[in-house]
Amino acid sequence: MKIVDTLVTSSAQQTTTVPGIGQFRADFPILDIKVDDKPLIYLDNAASSQMPQAVIDCLVRYQKTQHANIHRAVHYLSNLATQEYEAARCKLQNFIGAREDREVIFTSGTTDSINLVMHGYGRKFIQRGDEIILSELEHHSNIVPWQMLAEERGAHIRVAPINDAGELLVEEYEKLFNSKTRFVALSHVSNALGSINPIKRMIAIAHQHDVPVLIDGAQAAPHLKIDVQDLDCDFYAFSAHKMCGPTGIGILYGKAHLLESMQPFKGGGDMIASVSFEKTTYNEIPYKFEAGTPPIAAAIGFGAAIDYLEQIGLDAIADYEHELLLYASEQIRMIPGVKIIGDCPDKVAVISFVIDGIHPHDVGTLLNQEGIAVRTGHHCAQPIMQRFNVAATSRASFSFYNTKKEIDALVAGIRSVQKVFAQ
Structure with missing residues (x-):
């Protein structure tokens, strides 16, 4: 085309x-559409972008011809829905350059992804006196979960400043690291200002101190080409609804060895290998973090949105x-x-x-x-x-x-x- x-x-x-x-x-x-008889001029794309007809058609097609639960049955519709759902995961793996599809976890969006890491990694590994580095550019969803963790664990939040142009001061960020630093959570792009952070450099600085990094990519993924292997980030999160997809679906990318070390955020169906009243053993990743019936249609729609963006x-x-x-x-x-x-x-x-x-x-x-x-x-x-x-x-x-x-x-x-x- x-x-x-x-x-x-x-x-x-x-x-x-x-x-x-x-x-x-x-x-x-x-x-x-018209607003008060005037053409709609939609300039709120950082909140939610609009969906193209190809994504709308995909959602309707699923509901009309593919709807069934996934991973739980051997009948035709379940197999078809499962194939479409897992195909969407592979599309997202390729979109961000992840090594394996099991490093892509479907969530309800960026906020859910960050909370998953806070509960699954933070509550397991962050202890009293530890420090977490954020920046002044963060969205509330990349501040509040870490504040909750810090309050619960007795940890401390340290904040990297920005200048008057809205640029993160990398030298000041680097000064925040010490022997107590245990985690870094940064936005790739500021939702309020649009500033693009030099996250590859910032990730490298954190890794010099053996500190893992989560990147909030909600505002970056719709606009920039993402390669998680090149960035070497440990976690990367973003949402479909800002990139021509449905609401209520997003992903968390995580390096496999970190995901395997984490505890589940939610318990329920499909995230288990076996259950008895004496003991439960957990499923392998990514399913360990996808409890219950997922938003199947939204995930498939997300895959269609990726197809659409990559076509352009x-x-x-x-x-x-x-x-x-x-x-x-x-x-x-x-x-x-x-x-x-x-x-x-x-x-x-x-x-x-x-x-x-x-x-x-x-x-x-x-x-x-x-x-x-x-x-x-x-x-x-x-x-x-x-x-x-x-x-x-x-x-x-x-x-x-x-x-x-x-x-x-x-x-x-x-x-x-x-x-x-x-x-």
Whole structure:
């Protein structure tokens, strides 16, 4: 399939080579809806991206022709569902470059994956006085579980700082390591700012101290090519719903020897080898961590989303989204009274901004009246808001199905919001 198309963009009327806008935008039926009789301009992709028709069709096909429980029966539908479910696992293995498919565990999403590691690894190996390193860029889901563990175990959290551009200070991070450091948990990309952390370097620093590293990849996997072997991370987590897939499904990658050393997070069916009232023995990985009936349709849909993204190409997606980011940043910087928060050079297509004298919730409400969907609030990243001394921001986040014309509409919308409050 041809993945490069020519688009005449926005008011500038520039001709730009972009990945598939002419054909791939049409794959998303939700983009055709109207909001108050105005075209939907969906710029909240960092929260959840939209699903293409190919993924929707996959979900419907499963429900109509494949639905059954997996791993538990020998009949036709169960065998078919099991094959599709495990095929999705293999697609994700290949997508992230894992050595083995058993290193890929299906979870309900990034938050569930992080909690699995906290319970399965942290509660087994973290002791009183031990230290866990996080960063100021973390989402609450990569802060709160470790705080819970620290409180329970008598461990301590240490935090790597960032600068005014939203970049993590690697030298300061390195200074946090000592003989008590037992674990590191870092975001690959900040959900609030879009900053891309130099995680390969940071993982190497941790490994010099024999400390395992978990990477929250929820915001990276939709935009960047991930190779867990090249990164040498010990754990990597991300969710389907930010990368054209269904909600309620994600994965945890873990190095096999670490997963084998961990205790199960949840008990129940399919995570056991044998059960008696005297003793239970656990199943092999990954099944040891997949108790109960999983979200089978969602997992298969996740596999379809991976197929779809790989058909376009992650490099092509990254290039085009970077083009959108540069264009949007330039246009928003030109608006008096608007400030971009976390304006570092190495980031994905996320722009958080504040407008002088106007609360972000009012910004979001008025933009919605123009059909423009942005996220407002603290973005489940209150420490970042505190770092920049703001209560909240408005966040526009772009995907490969967005256009420069939509960015022009966002800029016009911001100016209209300012006019309302100037009256």
